Amino acid sequence: MTVPGERQPSLHNVVIDAQPGHANISIDDAEVGNHVVGYTLEHDVPNALPLLVMHVRHPAGAIFDGLARVAVAAPQEPGEDVARFLNAIDPAALENAALNREDLGAGQYDLTRAMLAQLADWAQGRP
Numbered sequence: 319m320t321v322p323g324e325r326q327p328s329l330h331n332v333v334i335d336a337q338p339g340h341a342n343i344s345i346d347d348a349e350v351g352n353h354v355v356g357y358t359l360e361h362d363v364p365n366a367l368p369l370l371v372m373h374v375r376h377p378a379g380a381i382f383d384g385l386a387r388v389a390v391a392a393p394q395e396p397g398e399d400v401a402r403f404l405n406a407i408d409p410a411a412l413e414n415a416a417l418n419r420e421d422l423g424a425g426q427y428d429l430t431r432a433m434l435a436q437l438a439d440w441a442q443g444r445p
Contacts, residue, residue, distance in 0.1 A: 332370055334359070343372070403441060412436060 334357070335342040343351040353374045361368040416422065416432035423431070439445070 329367065332368075334370075404437075407437070407440075 330345045331347070333342075333344045341351050341354065341357070342349070343354055343357070350372070354372050356373040358371045359368055360371075412433055415436045416429060419432045419436060421432065421435065422428060
């Protein structure tokens with residue numbers, strides 16, 4: 319989906335030479351590996367060029383040599399997403415789901431444990 323005013327990614331020549339603990343990464347012949355703390359290279363062979371997402375030290379392993387769409391991601395704290403998820407929870411539905419769990423015990427804090435387990439299930443898309 320294209321959002322009006324959103325920049326579309328451009329194609330770049332990418333070379334990745336990765337060994338345990340270190341990766342030499344260049345984009346359009348510019349070495350960027352010293353700034354990268356991690357990356358994900360994803361490729362749906364029949365449908366698209368690879369997508370490279372790099373995680374860099376400052377916001378802003380295998381060998382791969384070819385054209386790829388490149389996106390640079392700054393590490394993000396999950397707090398806002400977690401808060402949005404929790405704010406969308408119906409308290410009555412959570413309590414009922416926790417009370418109906420097979421793993422609900424009768425000890426101290428077991429209802430709280432069941433509620434947290436239920437929230438974790440919902441966060442992972444499980445009923």
